[in-house]
Amino acid sequence: MATESMRMHPDIAELRAKYDAAAETSTAQAVDGLTFLTGLYLAISPWVVGFTGFTSLTGNNLIVGIALALLAVGFASAYGRTHGMAWVAPLIGVWTIIAPWVVSGDVATTRTIWSNVVAGAIAVLLGLGALSFGMNRMHRTH
Template sequence: MRTHPGIAESREKYELAAESPAARAVTGLTFLTGLYLAISPWVVGFDRFTTLTVNDLIVGIALALLALGLASAYGRTHGIAWVAPVIGVWTIIAVWVVSGHVATTATIWNNVVTGAVALLLGLGATAMGSRAWPR
């Protein structure tokens, strides 16, 4: 199956997409967004809200790992790029869903802005494979 011409051509197309400067910027910024989300409870100072802290840590690590996969092997991982915008949406709503009544202005701003950035970058990562790239 690996040597099938359609699969090889498709993989080559996605690898060309991942090598563009725009794609590198998107995956790099997505990685940094994931790292920031993972450490944000300690940076912003809401680490006393355990459930939101654990959520942001896990979701941030997942986003960073997804970005690493997209950056290193987009031809093999492009099918899961849709997860990045979903993580962004979850990050936006998690402050109310996970933390309940303990949401503060700092937690809301942190998660909404970080989630919006992750959503936009995730949409960019998802769209990378659909562009026509020169050979």
């Protein structure tokens, strides 16, 4: 009962509305869309770039890419409810950058490294962008 009344509290509802308004800007929508595309690319990158021979890295990129794409969908559809997880997107980007060395150990191809480093850097930047939308909105309203 207390949880239900807390969820409907006017302050909580107002805060969610502010986050949702921040997510409705064209910049936020572009960041969410690009984050989604980055996640999709990351998921299919082993087949696009041609490093499916590294099975552990292939599995890693597939899982991490899907997770990033799902986060982007959450941000785009309900940022007021998912903004608390926005810190995960830049973390996924950092993981993507270091994964070729941590997961597969022996990275034999330059294209494997470039693919992950570039996709990871883009994910970090877009993730920081998604993280900043709620912060910027809150600073402007207080």
